[in-house]
Amino acid sequence: MTKKQESASEAFADGPLKAERKATVKDGKKREKRLDRLRLQGFWPLYASFIALALRPPLSEEHLTLMSLRFVGLGLALLGLGMRIWSLGYLLKKSELATAGPYGRTRNPLYVGTWLIGCGLALLAAWPFNLILLIVYNAMFFVVYRLQIGIEEEMLTSIYGEPYKVYCDNVPRFFPQAKAWHVGAVSRFSLGRAFRNRAWEPVLGLAVLLALQVAAWGLLWPAIKGASLSEAWKGFIAGGWIGP
Structure with a gap:
């Protein structure tokens, strides 16, 4: 048994770590609120760009490679959604340190899920905007969430102490x-939780964003290109949002 494994066994010998004290981080809440505002002001306009720059349906792409990128994007978005649901099923906020399920593979599975959803939505835009949006999204994401994760790690260290550091080491x-x-007894997944x-x-x-993107393919861009709303609506109902 390695030293890391021995430390883990000792730290988690009594089962899942319970939060027995509150976080004591200087200006932690204020810093979180500032980041919340930054996410609101930065990411939602970017999501709007994903929708607006859809331009045309996936099956209308001229090349198979470009069409495939759109379907990869949909797959990533759904994978990210699944990751978030899986993570939330293990999360006991403010009462226990989650270490089971996805938390045994990454300390921030919720943010991994958010990242996958954003990458997927970016790829659903039309070429070449999808790759441009993907680069912009990743640059923003890793700047903002690096700061967010840093604050949360300070808080978790102040709550759980050395055992949390053991978790971070592993x-x-x-x-x-x-x-x-894997370590000791852990909480199980609960869909209700x-x-x-x-x-x-x-x-x-995600359902709303995808619906808006479909509406952009079928209604917004045909109208911008000169079709009347009635013509755009007829095309939309006939499956114009899928492609010719």
């Missing part, structure tokens, strides 16, 4: 590791 900060880290943690929000959010 599980990567962001990109998931292939082999899950996931929805108590508002798992319906990313489901609804």
Whole structure:
């Protein structure tokens, strides 16, 4: 047994870590609120760009490679949604450190899910805007969420102390590791817990964004190109949002 494994066994010998004290981080809440405003002001206009720059349906792309990018984007968005629901099913906010399920592969699976959804939505825009948006999105994401994760790690260290550092030593900060880290008794996945943690929000959010993008393909751009609203609507109903 390695020293890391021995430390983990000792730290988690009594089962999942319970939060027995509150976070004590200077200006932690203020810093979080500033980042919340930055996310609101930065990411939602970017999501609007994903929708506006759809331009045409996936099956209308001229080349198979470009068409495939759109379907990869849809797959990434759905994978990210699944990642968030899976993570929320293990999360016991403010009462226990989550280390099971996706938390045994990455310390921030919720943010990994958010990242995948954003990358997927970017790829659903039309060529070449999709790659431009993908680059912009990733640049913004890793700047903002690096700061966010830093604040949260300070808070978790102040709550759980050395055992949290043991967890950090064994599980990567962001990109998931292939082999899950297991330690002691852990909480199990609960779909009810996931929805108590508002798992319906990313489901609804992604559904709305995809619906708006479909509407952009079928209604917005045909109208901009000169079609009357009635013509655009007829084309939309006839499947014009899918492609010729």
